Amino acid sequence: MHDYNERYRRQMMMKDFTPEKQEKLKNASVFVGGIGGLGGATAAYLASAGIGRLVISHYGNLTETNMNRQLLMDINRVGEPRVDIAYENLMKINPDLKLEMHNVRLNDENTPELIKHCDIAMSARPNFPERLSLNKACVDKGIPMIEAAMDDMNGYLFTVMPHETPCLACNMPADDKDWKELGFGVLGAVSGTIGCLAAVEIIKIITGHGEPLNGRMMFIDFMKMRTVMPKLNRNPQCPVCSHK
Structure with a gap:
């Protein structure tokens, strides 16, 4: 038997982080689309923070290049499905x-069912079609989504609040045909x-602890350790959210 209060004692020592907020994490359900280098870190820290339920999708078997x-993977299990190892x-x-684990790619047909009982979703797939499918499903169902990505020594994240903020399709309406899913450099x-x-952004939204990145992007240039926070604009003709 694990001592719940002892496990999260240091978390609840934060200013204004009450037991009621910890209980919100326990009762929350989060979808994580992708558990590679980015989504895997998100899933691990949500689990350690006390999230009650995670629904995870990630297609494919482990390779040595992963x-x-x-960090949720095991070098001794190369060739096995990553969802099983995670x-x-x-x-x-x-x-x-x-x-709840799913060894699938996201598309417009399966994504709405995957996120159906989730309170919030996180986008971490290394291609645009899956990200756009998750964005559309979240907007349609009114589920907040964290859009997070990296390429080489750059990374960004922002929060999509359906009916309130710009969505991913407002700023990236179509697939980038020049993008190669495994064609970009990654520093773990x-x-x-x-x-x-x-993970921090998800915890803030679930608990109401702090101000989320609504309508703003956090962009980090890791080469120069420089952060910029541009405001995102909503597209009044967006095919996903303009009619909502």
Whole structure:
């Protein structure tokens, strides 16, 4: 038997982070689309913070090239489905966690069903079609979404609040045909940093503890350790959110 209050005691020592806020985490359900270097860090820190339920999608088997950044993985299990490896390691972090794993790519047909009972979603897939499918499903269902990504030594995140803020499609309305899913450089510490920031944003939104990135992007240039916070504009002709 695990002592719930003792496990999260240091968390509840934060100013104004009440037991009621911790209880909100326990009762929350979060969808994480992708558990690679970025989404894996998000999932791990949500589990350690006491999120009650995680629904995770990630397609494919573990390769050795994943190991420079995907800390939920195990080098001894190359060739196995990543969702199976992540399941075991997340349960080691928090054995009380309810986990639902899906070895699938996101598309317009399956995404609405995957996020159906979730309170918030996080986008971490390395391609535009899956990100746009998740964005559309979240806007349609009124579910907040954290959009987080990295490329080389750059990373960004912002929060999509359906009916309130610009959505992903407002600023990126179509797939980038020049983008190669495995064609960009990754430093594990960069993807992990963005993933941790996404976890913080999710925890803030669930608990009401702090001000989320509504309508603003946090962009980090890790080469110069420079952060900029541009305001995002809503597209009045957006095919996803303009009619809402």
